Amino acid sequence: MHNLDQKISQVLCRLGEQADKERSGQATIPESEMMLAITSDTGVYFNIMLKAINAKRILEVGTSTGYSTLWFVDAIKYNNSDHAKPIITIDENPAKINRARKNFEEAGVDSLIDVRRGTAIDVLKEMQASYDDTPFDFVFIDADKENAINYFDLVFPMVRTGGIIAADNILHPENLVAEMSKYSRYVKGRPDAESVTVPIGMGEEITIKLRP
Numbered sequence: 001m002h003n004l005d006q007k008i009s010q011v012l013c014r015l016g017e018q019a020d021k022e023r024s025g026q027a028t029i030p031e032s033e034m035m036l037a038i039t040s041d042t043g044v045y046f047n048i049m050l051k052a053i054n055a056k057r058i059l060e061v062g063t064s065t066g067y068s069t070l071w072f073v074d075a076i077k078y079n080n081s082d083h084a085k086p087i088i089t090i091d092e093n094p095a096k097i098n099r100a101r102k103n104f105e106e107a108g109v110d111s112l113i114d115v116r117r118g119t120a121i122d123v124l125k126e127m128q129a130s131y132d133d134t135p136f137d138f139v140f141i142d143a144d145k146e147n148a149i150n151y152f153d154l155v156f157p158m159v160r161t162g163g164i165i166a167a168d169n170i171l172h173p174e175n176l177v178a179e180m181s182k183y184s185r186y187v188k189g190r191p192d193a194e195s196v197t198v199p200i201g202m203g204e205e206i207t208i209k210l211r212p
Contacts, residue, residue, distance in 0.1 A: 004047070008074045011107040015067045016040045033095070035065050038142070038168060042201030043071035046140070046166070050075035053164065055137035057083055061120050061151050062143035063091035066100035066113075072140070073109045083134075085114040090123045090143075121147060124154040135160035142168040145179040149186050152207075156193075159209050165193075171203025180205075 004012070019037040021027035038046075050058070050072060056079050058072050069089050076086045091097050097117055104110040116123050120143050139155045141148055148167055159165060169176045170184055180203075187195045187207045195207040 004074050005077055005107075008070050008077075008107045008109065011103055012040075012043070012067065012070050015065065015070075015103065016043075019067060035067060037064060037067040038071075039201035042168075042204065043068065045198075045200050045204070047071045047075050049164070050138055051078050053137060053162075054079050056081035056086055057134065057136050057138075058087045059136045059139045059155060059158070060087065060089040061124070061139070061141045061155070063089040063100050063115065064093075064096050064142075066103045068140060068142065069100065069113060070103065070107055070109070072138070073104075073107075073112055076112060077109070081112075086112055088114045088116060088127075090116045090118065090120050092117060092119050120144075121150060121154070124151065128154055128158065131158055135163065137163050139163075139165045140168070141165065145169065145176050145183075148180065148183040152183070152187060156209065157212075161209055161211055163209050165207045165209070167205040167207075169202045170197050170205045171199060173202070 019035045022034050055075060058076065060069055063069060069087060073087055094117065097115055101110065101115060104113050136159050139159055141151050152165060155165060167183055170180045184197055184205050187193060187205060192211050193207050193209055195205060198204045198206055
């Protein structure tokens with residue numbers, strides 16, 4: 001991670017090791033406390049993508065402990081966003097939000113991240129109602145899978161043309177595949193977007209908005 005901000009890299013290394021232990025079964029903790037994080041290669045993939053598209057405003061649906069958020073904020077710093085808080089991230093679990101905030105503070109990036117607590121559907125509806133025509137360059141959907149299509153429909157009007165919406169867990173784990181396959185078919189069937197499944201990590205659906 002030599003190309004990442006040093007403080008961000010240190011926190012990512014610590015969190016990545018914990019996530020690997022959870023996935024391998026070496027760490028046995030209650031499911032409600034699990035990170036359920038993206039894999040490190042997925043983090044690198046998104047970090048490169050966000051730098052390539054010069055993303056300066058990001059929305060994340062599902063914060064967990066902030067592992068993916070840190071990959072995003074490193075790209076935001078590289079891209080020199082002029083937004084006051086260029087990343088908005090949503091979660092309803094107060095314990096995980098507290099852990100995420102501590103991780104953001106440790107990485108020195110808490111001032112760049114707007115953490116919004118609440119049910120994602122409600123928060124997104126509020127955001128849509130007060131939308132000020134400042135679009136997002138990138139949206140990451142990684143919350144409850146049964147609402148993934150609803151999240152897509154709510155965020156789509158707030159994404160710039162040429163912006164990207166990504167969703168996690170398209171291919172793994174097996175118990176989520178049926179629900180996420182519905183999401184994949186839905187976004188691939190839209191005439192105003194183009195989408196591809198990328199077999200990295202747990203499988204990512206990458207969708208570009210072609211027109212308003």
